[in-house]
Amino acid sequence: MTDTATSGGIGRASAFLASGTIVSRILGFIKLIVLAGIIGQFGASANTFAIANQLPNTVYVIVAGGILTAVLVPQIVRASLHTDGGTGYINKLLTLALLVLAVATIAATLLVPFITGIIGVNLPPDQLKLAIAFAYWCVPQMFFYGLYTLLGEVLNARRSFGPFTWVPVLNNVVAIAGLLVFAALYGADPNGFRSAGEFTAAMIAVLAGSATLGVIAQAVVLFYFWHRIGLRYRPDFRFRGVGLGAAGKMAGWTFGMLLLTTTAGIIETQVVTLAGDKASVAVLATAWLIFMLPHSVITVSVATAYFTRMSEHASLGKLALVRTDASSAIRGTALLIMLATMVIAVCAYPFARVFVAPFDQVQGIGNVIIAFILGLVPFCVLFVVQRTFYALGDTRTPFFFTLFQVVILIAGVLGCSFLPDEWIAVGIALVITISGVLQAGLAAMLLRRRLGGIDGRRITRSLVTYLAAAVLPVILGLTLLFLLGGTAEGGFAVLNRVTAIVSMIIIGTVMAASYLGMLLVMRSAELSAFLTPLRARLRR
Template sequence: MSDTVTGTGGIGRASAFLASGTIVSRILGFVKVIVLAAIIGQFGAAADTFAIANQLPNTIYVIVAGGILTAVLVPQIVRASLHADGGTAYINKLLTLALVVLCATTLAATLLAPIITGFIGLNLPQNEKDLAVAFAYWCLPQMFFYGLYTLLGEVLNARKSFGPFTWVPVLNNLVAIAGLVVFATLFRPDPFGDRSAAEITSAMVAVLGGSATLGVITQAVVLFYFWHRIGLRYRPDFHFRGVGLGAAGKMASWTFGMLLLTTFAGIVETQVVTLAHGKASVAVLATAWLIFMLPHSVITVSVATAYFTRMSEHAARGNWTLVKTDASSAIRGTSLVIVLAAAVIAVCAYPFAAVFVAPFDQVQSIGNVIIAFILGLVPFCVLFVVQRTFYALGDTRTPFFFTLFQVVLLVCAVVACAWLPTDWIAVGIAGSITVTGTLQAILAALLLRRRMHGIDGRRILRSLVKYLVAVIIPLAAGLTLMVILGGGVENGFAVSSRLSAMVSMALIGMVMAASYFGLLLLMRSDELTAFLTPLRERLRR
């Protein structure tokens, strides 16, 4: 499970391999959520309290993986690889220090579970708060193993062994699904969320929370095998002085500040959305976010991860022109598919929701939240690449400030959502994330342009405009087909069952993709040509 990035072809191979692992993992992730919804529902006490407890380690993982560890590890390891020992001593010291911090943080969070969970679920009834705390004791240890997984995986990425980091989450999902099957065997499923907090026993909490954590443990520990495969051996080393960790610590301090900001924003979001008790609340917001993250994880993360290592190498050598070229290529290449993905998901929001729940009012609730999220997908993916370009430059200070800008706006907007009708609170929060995230992406791009004296902006903007023009006709065709299939009415074919929803999404997706790429070919899109050329050559051979 490795791929070496050398030139555009290497980027393509690495990105494709990363994407394939992510696709399999995400498919299993959706299966896990479908099974979870069939067992405890998307609405009600069990769904929301488990979502609150499982959300904190997941949120911290996303921020840590996308910020602290990614920002610090890859650039520092790439630079350390120039040392005589290939960076082995540096890796051991950095990993030891990070594990000590992770262990202390996880232990403190677990001991403070009643305070943390009680504060996050401030607006829940007392019996549901107690249930969320019980789930939290089982779920919070995931923080350490998510961190371990990210540490080991980012070291592999820095050594250009990209496969394991994206493939081992498959094991996590398999273990979690097995745990859910055990739960369904032992206890009565509750797909409509009718079970009250008082009816949920300690054994139910242990099976549900324990299996989720066991999956994360498996995901992390397996990566040690791949370390051995590429010749890495971890030896704890507590001698932190004199090896240049000061620079890493300075970078980490800014990303830790980002962690605090985004965690604070997440807490405010949860506190406000729990006001919609019994309506679309924490679990619905989490499911809609999972759907939002699907194309981002498969496309943007796969491409940007491969580019990130190369950008870090160029930055280490002071070749700013190549850093700029890679950033432009990553933005244009990912946006090519992300624009289509956003349009397809927006059109298919109700069928997507019908995969998880059956009552049409619940389908509408989840579907509306999906639409509010998905409108911000393209700016979110552009922001991801821009942020990693700053990390490749060794700059975590600037990302802190444009994150602060977004968090201040977001918190104000989310608090204002508390005055919305309960049916629309989750939609309002998702919309607030979209608007503030778009503004953040614009600010981040302007700051990167100033930092690098240009970011190939005209070419990027020209490509984005071309994609948006090309998606207009596919969008109209998809909406027409959705109306024909009854996607917006109760008992319509597209929302009448899980199977009909999947068939409808596949049909609409194929029609929209064919027309989108056909129009881009007519418009002679350079990015699409670059994507298709190696494919054509392989087919000819």
């Protein structure tokens, strides 16, 4: 296969993945807007539900990015060389993984009061009681998030990339329907005035139960796509003799990463709840979702398509091709991630206005968004580097650079407890950004040592080019933001939801045009590679 054909395959796969992620994320933000309109972003309702719903989500992010992704794709790619195409191995691995997930989910459900009590140690008693009630409904999501990731990663390894990113659309549709039912039955509380004691058992069941129902639908529907590509799952408890020992060893290190990251997450939540009725758990979660939007659409889509190819090259010992894949993935994603970073940073206040109305709440969310978004480019570089290690079958090294990050993070987050209440969430977001930048630097150095180079000069030159090209767009964007009143109460850009969206479109369009124009003037090779197939398609 030629390089052009291979690049075209990666491009098509990435585009299909991105399209599913875009639709899913749009619906995800609609769900978040509906949720904010029903229970608010500040106050008892928002924070207790965020704590409960965050438990399975946190585990999912770690598991999807760690144990399952790190182990499944490389192992399945290698197993595909077996005479049965890896079917027997997949059944054994899934059976074992599902057993572990089931045991972990049952244990977590039984320990809900204990776990939630630790996380919400600074909550008032009535709010802690509500958080526990929500958690009983939300924690079972762990199993179905894991099932979704297991089934989806097998599909990715078999180069069926679409379902994994498209089925979350179903999750969001179900969850939005549940929220609308809640609003119809019990009314909306956009400013968060409803106290914890006002929630009944039925209200808790509708709000948290519909969220869990969406996750169940998202996971179960993937069995249909398994059948589409000829896969059949048959439980197989004969775990010996198929190389599961190697998978177990890899999973051991990533389980260590899970413990590290979970510990850091618990401490973050404990500290941010000190903010009381200021920007707290729900605000931090919303800002993180905004931070993750471009990462999910761009980086994950590109890296997922590259990851299968890197695993194939690594299994054949072609480290030079692994190095080329990693370099291409980093440079290609960073080009667009730099644009997303500056646009979201400039539009942080209008973005926040989409979710809340009071200007002090807009400032609260907007400041956290800015603190998070500054670390987006390093975060995406780290994502590619981490998956390169996974493709090489190395989960030990990611454990150590994650340990490095967690130590810095915990120290910084504990220091944030001394900040004024309105700045605690901002401080935590900034600590996450700084620790992530340092982690990405260390991870890149370790990968360079492992591969004998990572095309560092070319990557650095590209990143410097993107940064230089961003200067003019940032100046233009800030100028437009001030002219549209985006930093003052009552200004057009923060007047209401419609004017906020219009302002973001205007600012984003001008910044994108000037950024791409600057890259064309600077003759960016990555932009040319991005535009060449687009031009060819337009000519056809």
